[in-house]
Amino acid sequence: MTTLTLDQMPSMGAGFARALMPSRRTQAALPKDAVTVPHLRQDSARLADYARVCGFTLRDTVPATWLHVLTFPLHVHLLGDPAASVRLMGAIHVSNSMTLHHEVHITDPLAVTVHANNLRAHKRGTLVDLNGAISVDDQMVWEGTSTYLASGVTTPGDPVEISKTPFVPHTPHATWRLPATLGRDYRRVSGDPNPIHTHTIAAKSFGFPRPIIHGMWTHARALAALEGRIPSRHTVNVDFVKPVFLPSSVGFQASADDQGVHAAVTSKDGSKPHLLMTVTEALMEHTTPSDVSLTDR
């Protein structure tokens, strides 16, 4: 695998459009190359807006989910590659995992690299991983994997099951009221242009009666609810169980045990899960990715 270097983050352009257009091919294919932006400056005004929309306090150090947001345009760029047949439009974000190895300051210049891999057959299509890695001064500070289910494309092999995280209903600790405008607010701070989050017609064409909030907003909001209660270096695993329609009210609950903090965004009464989250302390010695460095493949 080679690495394509970009001078700056790709903007909402042809790459985005291509990444959203359906592909005619039915065999799942991914771009071979990794894409990197070696010098990315963070924008504190945008971070402030992101923090406001997601419920974070604006600190000198940034939330892990903010770093995911910074990798997002590269994911889109990657899947806009002509070699790729997996499309973001219609793909379902099923799970996400990220690790903040070191605290990242808003002033830190970042090197951001992404690549796609790990195609697995699934009974409803193909599972694919979009991986991101961020380093500061050549030290890995963050890495994340977003797993999507792409329908309409197939890949050879026996279908895999997505393992189900156990869920025990509880009375929620909190109720969050999600306004109809939330999809537009999160689109502004994330740059995610997918219209199923903002327009009823687009949502209906994908089988949803109303727009659904971005899974990564729900993820960020849940992480923000745990501020002060999780280690500064952490691994957070999330399963997106069921989409949240806009507007709506949802429940939130969290508990801690020896393993870490477990949280759930649920229906308002706490009976059904929308998102399940586990946060554990990041292992100190794990400062480089377990697989080979992304840029060397």
Place this chain on the structure above:
Amino acid sequence: MTHNAVVIGGNRIPFTKSGGPYAHASNHDMLTAALDGLIARFGLSGMRMGEVAAGAVLKDPADFNLTREAVLSTTLAPDTPACDLQQACGTGLEATIYIANKIALGQIDVGISGGTDTTSDAPITLSDPMRRVLLEASAARSLGQRVKPFTKVRPRHLSPKAPSVAEPRTGMSMGQHQAKTSEAWAIERSEQDALAVASHHNLAQAWNDGFFDDLVTPYLGVTTDTIMRADTSVEKLAKLPAVFGGPNGTMTAGNSTALSDGAATVLLASEEWARDHHLPVLARIVDAEVSAVDHPGGADLLLGPVAATGRLLARQGLTVSDFDLVEIHEAFASTVLATLKAWADDDYCRSLGLDSALGTIDRDRLNVTGSSLATGHPFAATGARIVPTLAKLLHARGPGTRGLISMCAAGGQGVVAVLEAV
């Protein structure tokens, strides 16, 4: 049973000019950032504080529980109680007195005081008539009743109301009030500019010496106070036009505090608690007093602290010359100079009910690491900036050295405290 309430230390974020690097930060964000640094410095993560008291002068109505919410955003134990307290520009010092008193009475062992203010993210509210229309509509029981109040809305009701710094009873701003005081006490322009320059030079020297290394943590990429001008001079300040007191006024943008953003916190404990936890003991809070003058009746608005100082010194059997260091909050350079003149004025002090003039101090004991002119003045934060600064300075001078803090506040009020190095 009374205890020694002592200052263990403090933490603040660098202060900046309004609309600058903290333009997008809220009071919640800044207070949390200042607390984060304090918690990290003294290893308070996971600990329950007896109480946290802090406030903001310009406060968004959504921040009705500002301090408690900030505490919940930190790694302090979530069962740490907190309250908001507001005493205009004296907020940070009043909050410190509140916590210190509880410690002295044995009600708590350890607590945090603080303050935050932003003039960048200041609350803007609806005009009063518009507010009444909305309240009436929300109380309505039928659609007809709900619509009716809106027929009273006029275009002029739609313009939002920015918070004002004018005194409600006089309609005059702080600067206009102080301009009257400057004239009445014959405070020269050159003296004011010299005091402002000293403030900038003292602050810059303290930063150069690393004095603030254990008092400040960076925020949003800002590492030092940005209002500070190390290279300013009386010649440069002499060129600035008057902004208060008319064309012949003496008060300029250079010798008045700038609108600022920032937050500051102080860690206080009983001496026993501090020693049990192997934490530094810098100085004890000896005593404090608050006073007010009849400014709607014509008294000098910002000379409120003089009466408090006189009564406090009398109670403690001290004179101003007993203090090794004096911190007079620089709302305006002219405020500090008028305060010093008032201390020395027998007739004025007697008019406040004091026995005699308070005396004079060596100017080299005044605001030795700079004050609000150079640092900036995020209203509620300033008291919580001064307390740890003074405690650290006194501690370096040795046990028994004393310091005095005098702060003027809106409404003709003054907050004064005495610290003594342990």
